[in-house]
Amino acid sequence: DAGITQSPRHKVTETGTPVTLRCHQTENHRYMYWYRQDPGHGLRLIHYSYGVKDTDKGEVSDGYSVSRSKTEDFLLTLESATSSQTSVYFCAISEGQVEAFFGQGTRLTVV
Amino acid sequence: GQQLNQSPQSMFIQEGEDVSMNCTSSSIFNTWLWYKQDPGEGPVLLIALYKAGELTSNGRLTAQFGITRKDSFLNISASIPSDVGIYFCAGQLNPGTASKLTFGTGTRLQVTL
Numbered sequence: 344d345a346g347i348t349q350s351p352r353h354k355v356t357e358t359g360t361p362v363t364l365r366c367h368q369t370e371n372h373r374y375m376y377w378y379r380q381d382p383g384h385g386l387r388l389i390h391y392s393y394g395v396k397d398t399d400k401g402e403v404s405d406g407y408s409v410s411r412s413k414t415e416d417f418l419l420t421l422e423s424a425t426s427s428q429t430s431v432y433f434c435a436i437s438e439g440q441v442e443a444f445f446g447q448g449t450r451l452t453v454v
Numbered sequence: 455g456q457q458l459n460q461s462p463q464s465m466f467i468q469e470g471e472d473v474s475m476n477c478t479s480s481s482i483f484n485t486w487l488w489y490k491q492d493p494g495e496g497p498v499l500l501i502a503l504y505k506a507g508e509l510t511s512n513g514r515l516t517a518q519f520g521i522t523r524k525d526s527f528l529n530i531s532a533s534i535p536s537d538v539g540i541y542f543c544a545g546q547l548n549p550g551t552a553s554k555l556t557f558g559t560g561t562r563l564q565v566t567l
Contacts, residue, residue, distance in 0.1 A: 347496075376554075385458075385557035386497070386540060401554065433496050442487065443555060445496030 347446035362421040366434030375417040376435040460558030474528040475561045483545030486526040
């Protein structure tokens with residue numbers, strides 16, 4: 344394993360509530376990413392970070408925000424959860440520009 | 455957004471058979487990666503390809519970076535039960551930036567004894 348821990352692993356939340364998912368790495372990698380995985384879509388990039396306090400949007404960033412105050416932690420926040428955000432969320436890390444290593448995922452259900 | 459077309463979507467094979475799957479894109483990629491995902495787990499990197507025409511092996515797995523830069527192939531020889539899972543291709547479009555990968559929709563492989 345590449346030293347990536349996601350928490351929580353499972354969460355059920357109500358529509359309209361804020362939700363924060365955490366990704367913690369012990370590899371001191373520069374880049375961190377949040378992807379969501381949905382049937383028929385593969386994995387799609389939500390946001391990524393290229394350093395502390397440096398973040399940028401991915402393909403499906405609407406309704407999500409991120410923060411990275413320390414190298415090892417990357418937080419994904421759903422500002423007001425909707426049913427369309429029910430998904431499996433994966434954090435990934437990389438040191439270089441190519442190979443990304445993934446965490447075990449967080450299954451989020453919005454009811 | 456851009457999407458990679460991966461085929462087949464699923465396949466049933468018998469143990470010992472060889473497997474082939476491919477990934478195509480309407481745009482050029484500079485790097486191709488192949489990942490495998492087991493149930494309840496995150497994707498695990500199998501092979502990375504960096505140059506057009508490159509052929510790379512990892513045990514029973516062989517992958518090729520298409521010469522046009524718009525496709526890639528993964529072959530698994532002599533399949534075994536633990537090969538079961540979902541295989542994803544991924545491409546990176548822009549070198550010099552973070553590893554923003556575009557993923558295919560996956561090939562689900564099931565192996566029968």
